[in-house]
Amino acid sequence: MHRISLHLDRADVDRAAAIVGPKGLSKFVRDTMRQQLARLAPTQAETSGDIFEHDGGHEPRLSAAGTEALMQVISKRGFDQVMTSLGYTDHRAFLHMLLGHSELPNAVVTTVAQLVIHRRAGL
Numbered sequence: 001m002h003r004i005s006l007h008l009d010r011a012d013v014d015r016a017a018a019i020v021g022p023k024g025l026s027k028f029v030r031d032t033m034r035q036q037l038a039r040l041a042p043t044q045a046e047t048s049g050d051i052f053e054h055d056g057g058h059e060p061r062l063s064a065a066g067t068e069a070l071m072q073v074i075s076k077r078g079f080d081q082v083m084t085s086l087g088y089t090d091h092r093a094f095l096h097m098l099l100g101h102s103e104l105p106n107a108v109v110t111t112v113a114q115l116v117i118h119r120r121a122g123l
Contacts, residue, residue: 006029008029013025016028016029038064039064039067039099039100042064042065042067042068048065049063049064049065050063050065050066051063051065051066051069051070051112051113051116052066052104052109052112053066053100058103059103059104059105059106059109060103060104060109061100061101061102061103061104062097062098062099062100062104062112063100064100066100066112066116067098067099067100069116069119069120070082070098070112070115070116071098072119073115073116073119076119082115085111085115086108086111086112087107087108087111
């Protein structure tokens, strides 16, 4: 295990401590870092699963594997072309979807699945 020194804003530390308590703060920071790393730099195991995940809601979100797969499609076809093919006109909304922060309508789920299947098939 490596030690690291983080400089956090006092307001952020106070907000986190109010939620998890002063003794749970370091675990909270570690867990949050792991969660963000899993989303932004997923391991091979995390990118080999399902491309969609459900958090109990009715509509799915893009999983880490889905984000990785869609990023590969974007690298071949281009950001704007993929965004338009999925029916997005707002870059911010598209990025929220890409990072798994927003739920996906059924039409987008179908199109994402088709794009990923074509990419995996080498088409």
